[in-house]
Amino acid sequence: MQNDIIKCGLTEQTDSQFVDSIEKEAYVWYEKNWKHDDYEHSHHRSQLTFVEEGYQYFHIDQKIYLVPQNHIIWIPSGKLHKITSEAQTVNLMVFLFKSVFKDDFYRDLQVFAVSAVLKEMLLYASKWSQSVTEDEEQDIFFKAILKSLPNFCKESNFLEIPVPKDERLIPVCHYINVNFKYNLDIDSLAEKGKMSVRSLQRIFKNETGITLQKYHQLIRILKSIELIDTKQYTLSQIAYLVGYQSLSAFTSSYFSIMKSKPKINKK
Template structure:
């Protein structure tokens, strides 16, 4: 059983729960790294740690205090290297007709939404009919489009053009260093101009943005270990100063980086 759903065959889940919506809290969550699908819409709130969701050739980062909305029937795989992942999953049998609910959404949980999600955890795994729970979860569901003022843009599209694969691999391996656009073009066997145009068409972002996103994603993983100061993290992902790193992090995450104190490390 996973989040209340019974796995009858690998990746295929049967929903035997009659309730319209229910809550499943998971402390120290462990992933299985294979794609699965179910016929309930899913809202996941990451209370601690971070997760990567692999959906439709895209990789979505869901850091601490963020939520991801996944429409019904959307196949997804989840991975994470976080030391600890604590999360709450909300599964809805039916949703409203708004466009919002038809697409994957990732956004920061505003303080009001965060408190609502934490309050709802008191119904963890409860299958008993409860009027307050039904109304409360429906209110969360109805309010999601208003809470999602703008997505964080924390997704990276995996290009289908095989010429771009070595380009992505090079950036992923050498993110600490400045990009050598001529070298990347040579790897793709394209001109620089053609590489930039093709990459943007395939992924929706520029090479420079991909490089920045890769650095910030790596920094989130390092921050999660609680072994480094922010200055150390900045250096490890290729920034020459803490202020440059903080500015880049804020541009992507819409918040400043914070290292939680652990084993003598502080921000």
């Protein structure tokens, strides 16, 4: 890996470790048409990422977290993470904090929807993008954002896609990921995992914390989000493409996962 690659004000050194020589407690980096680094890396600063447009997948601790448009992810200091996305356009705002408050909230990874108030605060902060000079208003404003995060956060574990460690489950997950449009065939999945149906259901639940049926639903909804992002299909077409027999069935399933109804944002 080449040394001295600067990303978000951080300099990449060996072993995908990013460090910085910036003295400021916090700063923001806003970019349109974001080009992500699809390899695992970490840094000492805690990270708050706001996805203004598009979506991103964050691969962290054997799980994949979907962060769609108008959502944020909080990544504690030192946490290894990898980012991928197939979105046509990704506009991101990344806040990097040298120190945080002592509340338990800041020690754990968080993903949640951005409220109207928080969104306005984040967009206002974009005026300081890439500024590393001291600014009293900025320092106070960023500290206010940081302090307010626990109050804005709502549990959003529905955006979390588990990745099993048991090697027998890898072909099972791969098959579902490829054939998500079709109904689950538990017997075929058990054959791919080389175990009984009962063992597959028990081991999968123990490994991931969710059932095969729930995993299948999550994958369908993730695929629908990718299709919605392309703006090439109607919602009825997307419902069919991801395996639902009706728009109402798709809308109900989408709402149960995302806590909002699907919609296509046309520019």
